[in-house]
Amino acid sequence: MLLTPLHLVELVVLGFAAGSLGALTGIGGGIVVTPILTLFFGVPIHQAIGTSLCCVIATSSGAAAQYVEHRLADIRLGMTLELATTAGAVSGAFIAGLLSREALSILFAALLVYSGGAMVRRSLRDGAENSTEPGEYRIRRLPLGLLGSAVAGLISGLLGIGGGPVKVPVMYLWMDVPFKVATATSNFMIGVTAAASAFVYYSRGDVRLPLTAATATGVFAGASAGTYLMRRASSRSLTLLFSIVLFGLAVMLVERAAHGGFTE
Numbered sequence: 001m002l003l004t005p006l007h008l009v010e011l012v013v014l015g016f017a018a019g020s021l022g023a024l025t026g027i028g029g030g031i032v033v034t035p036i037l038t039l040f041f042g043v044p045i046h047q048a049i050g051t052s053l054c055c056v057i058a059t060s061s062g063a064a065a066q067y068v069e070h071r072l073a074d075i076r077l078g079m080t081l082e083l084a085t086t087a088g089a090v091s092g093a094f095i096a097g098l099l100s101r102e103a104l105s106i107l108f109a110a111l112l113v114y115s116g117g118a119m120v121r122r123s124l125r126d127g128a129e130n131s132t133e134p135g136e137y138r139i140r141r142l143p144l145g146l147l148g149s150a151v152a153g154l155i156s157g158l159l160g161i162g163g164g165p166v167k168v169p170v171m172y173l174w175m176d177v178p179f180k181v182a183t184a185t186s187n188f189m190i191g192v193t194a195a196a197s198a199f200v201y202y203s204r205g206d207v208r209l210p211l212t213a214a215t216a217t218g219v220f221a222g223a224s225a226g227t228y229l230m231r232r233a234s235s236r237s238l239t240l241l242f243s244i245v246l247f248g249l250a251v252m253l254v255e256r257a258a259h260g261g262f263t264e
Contacts, residue, residue, distance in 0.1 A: 007041070008214045015055060015218020022219070023063040023226025024233075025242045026186030027164030028056040028194070031249055033215060043211065050201035051212045053194045058216040060191025062223030067184035070231060074177070077139060078185045081149040081171075082192055085163055088153025089193060102257035108155055109250035115169040116243035116250075122173065123239040137178055145175045156193065164190055165246055172239075179235045183242075187223075 003011075018032040033055050037048040067073040139145075148170035152163030164186050171182035201207055230238065 003210050003214070008210075011041075011211065011214035012218035012221075015058075015215040015220075016222035016225070017218075018055060018215075019059050019062060019219035019222025019224075020226040020229070021222075021245070022056070022059040022164075023187060023223040024183070024230050024238060025164070025245055026168045026183035026190075027242075027245065028059050028187075028190045031165075031245075031252075033219075035252070037211075037215075043208075046201070046204075046206045047208055047211070050198065050206035051208070051215055053198035053201060054207060054212045055216050055219040056194035057191050057198060058219040059223045060187055060189075060194070062220040063187040063227045064184075064191060066224070066227040067187060072181055072184035072231070073188040074139075074181055074185045075188065077171075077175075077177070078188045080142075081145060081167065081185075082189050084146040084149040085153035085156070085167070085189065085193060088150035089156050089163075091150075091154055105253040105257040109253040112165060112246040112250040112253075115165075115173070116246035118173055119169060119179075119239050119246075120243050123179075123236045137176065137181070140176045141174050145170055148174060153193070163193065165249060168242065169246075179239050179242075180230065183230065183238065 014033065014036055021032060022028045033052040034045075034048045037043040037051060038045055043051070064073060068075065149163070149167060152166035152170065155166060156163040167186045167189065168179075168182045171177040171185065172179050177185070198207070
């Protein structure tokens with residue numbers, strides 16, 4: 001694909017939208033960047049994934065620093081859960097050839113729909129806004145959170161969509177972490193995971209620098225804007241937005257499985 005000046009502008013706009021969504025919801029921008037690059041720009045899937053991973057790093061860099069500065073990200077919790085996520089991702093890489101990705105994606109889609117519905121119900125039940133200050137909540141069921149994070153890594157390694165759609169519900173629903181803190185902590189974590197994978201793609205030549213630079217520039221700017229909006233938006237509205245993203249991702253996974261989209 002030959003990049004024209006118009007393409008570069010479109011890539012920056014795409015990156016801005018993906019970075020904003022990633023910073024607001026804590027899932028990174030990969031679920032937006034990869035399919036659009038593949039479907040609308042004709043980028044080969046491996047190069048699209050390589051670019052997406054670099055964009056996840058840009059999202060984390062643009063968002064996590066501000067979240068840490070404003071004491072929204074729980075660094076200790078993030079590093080603890082990241083150990084389980086990394087172990088799950090390595091396991092996913094080993095068993096990727098042993099499981100049907102189509103069947104796994106449908107099961108994962110059902111999990112996303114359940115998680116989205118549960119998050120909306122909890123938000124409506126709680127009524128009052130969740131606290132966003134790290135000192136005003138208590139982490140519960142850490143072993144269950146570690147297990148959920150391992151599953152997030154496993155799914156990330158198998159499907160290549162990142163662990164954010166699982167990590168945020170795990171922290172919010174199971175560990176009683178306020179939604180904004182869960183989102184900020186997820187943004188802090190995803191950059192660590194993506195950095196290791198991005199290096200592998202770069203070493204194989206699957207990271208095209210002009211394509212990645214244009215998209216990542218937009219992502220970084222969008223992530224900075226997303227953090228500004230997240231700190232001022234209500235937890236209930238953010239929970240609703242995140243749930244909509246989960247439902248949309250579930251539909252994409254089912255459609256992709258139905259059309260054999262996971263065939264290597």
